Amino acid sequence: MVSTNGAVAHNDDDLGAVATVFQAIQGHWLTACLGVLMDLKIPEILANQQSSVEFKKLAKLAGVSDAGLDHFYKVLRVCGQWSLLDETREGRLFSSNSATRQLVRGKDATLGHFVDHQINKPKWDAWKMLPEAVRTGAVPFALAHGGLDMHQYDEVKGNEAFAEDFQQAMTYFTKLSLRGGEASLKDAFDWSSSKSIMDVGGGRGECLSHCMLHAGPGCRGVLMDRPWVLDSVDIKGTFEAKGVENAAQRLSLVSAEVREPFPAAVREAGVDTIVMKHFLSGFSDADSDIILKHCKEVLPPAGKILLLQTLVPEAGDRDHNVCRDGVAPGLFSIEILAMCPGGGWRTLSEWKAMFAKHGYGLEDVKAVGANMSLMCWGLTQH
Numbered sequence: 001m002v003s004t005n006g007a008v009a010h011n012d013d014d015l016g017a018v019a020t021v022f023q024a025i026q027g028h029w030l031t032a033c034l035g036v037l038m039d040l041k042i043p044e045i046l047a048n049q050q051s052s053v054e055f056k057k058l059a060k061l062a063g064v065s066d067a068g069l070d071h072f073y074k075v076l077r078v079c080g081q082w083s084l085l086d087e088t089r090e091g092r093l094f095s096s097n098s099a100t101r102q103l104v105r106g107k108d109a110t111l112g113h114f115v116d117h118q119i120n121k122p123k124w125d126a127w128k129m130l131p132e133a134v135r136t137g138a139v140p141f142a143l144a145h146g147g148l149d150m151h152q153y154d155e156v157k158g159n160e161a162f163a164e165d166f167q168q169a170m171t172y173f174t175k176l177s178l179r180g181g182e183a184s185l186k187d188a189f190d191w192s193s194s195k196s197i198m199d200v201g202g203g204r205g206e207c208l209s210h211c212m213l214h215a216g217p218g219c220r221g222v223l224m225d226r227p228w229v230l231d232s233v234d235i236k237g238t239f240e241a242k243g244v245e246n247a248a249q250r251l252s253l254v255s256a257e258v259r260e261p262f263p264a265a266v267r268e269a270g271v272d273t274i275v276m277k278h279f280l281s282g283f284s285d286a287d288s289d290i291i292l293k294h295c296k297e298v299l300p301p302a303g304k305i306l307l308l309q310t311l312v313p314e315a316g317d318r319d320h321n322v323c324r325d326g327v328a329p330g331l332f333s334i335e336i337l338a339m340c341p342g343g344g345w346r347t348l349s350e351w352k353a354m355f356a357k358h359g360y361g362l363e364d365v366k367a368v369g370a371n372m373s374l375m376c377w378g379l380t381q382h
C-alpha cells in the first residue's frame with residue numbers, strides 16, 4: 001500500500017517481520033566472527049586445554065597482539081553468546097563445547113574443514129558479486145576471479161590449498177549427510193542388485209565405499225573424478241577400513257570430463273548402477289542433460305541412477321526450510337549458484353522434469369541421513 005505522500009505504508013508494530021529482516025542482516029556478521037575463530041585456530045587451541053582459558057592467555061596462544069585484545073575479546077564473546085564456544089558467567093574465561101570440538105581440524109575431514117571451504121577469502125569475495133551476477137546472469141565467483149568458476153580456479157597452480165579445502169569439505173559433508181535419517185543408506189536401496197557401481201564425481205570415495213560395502217564382496221566399483229582428485233584417494237583408509245575387502249582389486253579409478261562421453265573403461269566395468277551425490281547440482285540444466293545422456297549410454301536398460309541429494313522445498317513450502325542438521329537447502333542452492341555456472345540444488349519436481357527428458361521415472365525416494373534423499377531412477381520403457 002502507498003500513502004498519499006508516495007511513501008510505502010507499513011505496520012511499525014510488526015516486530016516479527018522486522019526480526020526476520022534483522023536475522024538476515026546479521027547472519028554474515030556471525031559468519032565473519034566464525035572465520036576469525038578458524039583463522040586463529042581457536043578450536044584446536046581450546047581442545048588442547050584441560051580447563052577454561054583466560055582470554056589474554058588465549059590471545060597469546062593465538063598470536064593476537066596487545067593492540068588487538070579488545071577486538072579479540074568481543075569476537076570471542078559473541079561466539080560464546082551464539083554457542084560456538086563457552087564463556088563463564090564471571091567473564092573472560094573460555095572453553096570448548098560440543099560445537100567447538102566439531103570444528104577441530106586434523107587428518108580426517110571434520111566440520112572445521114567444511115567451514116574453511118565455505119568462508120575462505122576466494123568464496124567470500126564471490127558473494128560480493130551476487131547483485132551484479134543476478135542482474136547479468138553471470139557466475140559471482142567468476143566475476144570475482146577473472147572469469148574462472150570455482151572448479152576452474154582450483155586447477156590453477158598456487159591454489160592447491162583451496163582445492164584441498166574443497167575435497168576435505170565434501171568428504172565431511174558426505175559423512176554428515178549419511179548420518180541417521182528415516183532409512184540408512186544400506187536399507188534405502190536393494191544393493192544386492194548391483195554388480196558394478198559407479199560414483200560420478202565421487203571425490204575420494206567416501207560415498208562409493210559405503211555403497212560397495214552394502215552391495216557385498218562380489219560388487220565392483222568405479223570412481224570417476226578429475227585426475228588430481230583420484231591421485232589422492234586412500235583406498236586402504238577409505239574403502240578397506242570400512243570392510244570393503246580386496247578394494248584395490250575391485251575398484252577402478254577413472255578420470256573423465258563428464259561433459260564428454262565416458263571413457264571405455266566404464267563400459268568395460270559393466271556398470272549397472274550409477275550414483276551421484278550432490279553432483280549434478282553443480283551443473284546447469286544443459287550440462288546436466290549432457291551428463292545424464294552419457295550415463296544412459298553406459299547403463300543397461302534395467303540399470304539404475306541413484307541421486308543422493310538434499311531437496312529444495314517446493315514453492316510456497318516454508319515447513320522444510322531447514323533440515324535436522326541445520327542445512328538449509330534453499331540457501332545451499334544459492335551458494336552453488338554463486339560458485340558454479342548454472343548450478344543449484346533443485347526441487348523434486350525439477351529433478352523429475354530433468355530425468356523425464358531422458359526417459360527416466362522416479363521409482364522410489366527415501367529420506368537418508370539428516371539432510372538428504374535417495375532418489376532411484378529407472379527407464380520407464382526398456
